[in-house]
Amino acid sequence: MKARTVVPAQLMSIARFQSGVVSRGQALEAGLTHTGIRGLVETGRWKHLARGIYSTGEIGWEQLLWAGVLIGGPGSTVGGLAAAHQLGISPQPETIDIWAPRAASYRRRAAPSPWDFHRGIRASRGNPPHLSVEETVLDLCAACGPDGITSWIGKAVGGWLTTPDRILAALDRTPNLRNRKLIRECLEVISDGSNSALEARYRRDVEQAHGLPTGRRQKSVSSGTASDVVYQEYGTISELDGKLGHRGDGEVRDAWRDSKHLLLGFVTLRFGWSDVAQRPCEVAARVADVLRMRGWDGLPQRCPDCLHIA
Structure with missing residues (x-):
């Protein structure tokens, strides 16, 4: 009867730290032989993840992360959506991005594999190591x-x-x-807040680039309020919601203030940073339409990038 391979305590300790995943190099350094490793795989005690990479237990997300780091070699770290998932700000992705030093070899990577390797030295933290x-x-x-x-x-x-x-x-x-x-x-x-970069971009890319009237900045329309851009003559307000927090209680406060201004004869348009940064022509068209409905007799002009201004 063939003797059962004994896994050295040192390797077991490494495996526990690495969510049960070890490399062939780590196993050999801890005292196992090539024959012993082969026996562990053939008997099902270890599971093959990639060339020279094994799981000593279950195979799940954590094990795949560690496998990618070990394939990349010393200094490798998890990045991209996989790192975002570790941080709790993204769903689990299908592909695991691994940053690895330029000298690292990826020959042990299985094909097809869940890993996408990028060459570069990146600072890491945590277990498994991932970008900050x-x-x-x-x-x-x-x-x-x-x-x-x-x-x-x-x-x-x-x-x-x-x-x-x-x-x-x-x-x-x-x-x-x-x-x-x-x-x-x-x-x-x-x-x-919107008093800085967002307001400057709105003035340049929405108003000036499209020949719209210049609204008054930070003007109080009702007691205790200051609106971002007010077109007083045309009863129109543009609020630039650049800050985080316009949800929940903040959203309720905004809606209450908008209804208050509506009773005073002002209609309120709200635009976020991505609207002004990515869609300034569409924003300008919307503002122009409202201004014309409320008495502006001018015409918006086309900017070099305009696709939406008639």
């Missing part, structure tokens, strides 16, 4: 448009995982990041 909240958010923002940027930053900041200042600090450390300008504007809007 700030680096994860920036990576995801770099791959999407204004709506996505707003969403990812909103999830991280609104979930109290980080702050705009911490994301800005991380952004300063990545000078070549794609969408850098849009990300910075979004963070400034969230940090400072």
Whole structure:
């Protein structure tokens, strides 16, 4: 009768730390032989995940994360949507992004596999190692448009995982990041409110670019309020909702104030940062239509990017 292979205590300790996943190199270093490893796999005690990577127990999400990190080699870390899932701001993705040092070899990767490897040295934290909240958010923002940027930053900041200042600090450390300008504007809007970057973009890309009247900024229409952009002569208000928090109690307060202004003869239009950043021509068309309905006799002009202004 063939003797049962004994797994060294040192390797068992490593496996516990790595959610039950070990590499062939770790097993050999701990004292197992190639024959012993083969026997563990053939008897079903270990399960093969990829070339040279094994699970000593169940195979689930955590095991696949660790397998990707071990395939990538020392210094590898989980990134992308997989890191976002670890942080609790994204559903579990089908593909696990792994950042690995440039010298790492990915020959042990199974094909097809759940891993997508990216070469680069990235700081990591946690178990399994993954990108920080700030680096994860920036990576995801770099791959999407204004709506996505707003969403990812909103999830991280609104979930109290980080702050705009911490994301800005991380952004300063990545000078070549794609969408850098849009990300910075979004963070400034969230940090400072619509009196800064969002209002400046509305003035430039909505009003000036399309020949609309210039509204008065931060004007009080009713007692105790200050509206972002007021077209007094035409009884129209544009509110620029750049801050997080226009949901729940904030949304109720906004609706109450809008109804109060409506009784005073003012109609209120509300636009978010992604509206102004991504769809300024559509915003201008909407504002122009309302202004004309309320007495403006001008005509909006087409900007170089205009697709929606008649």
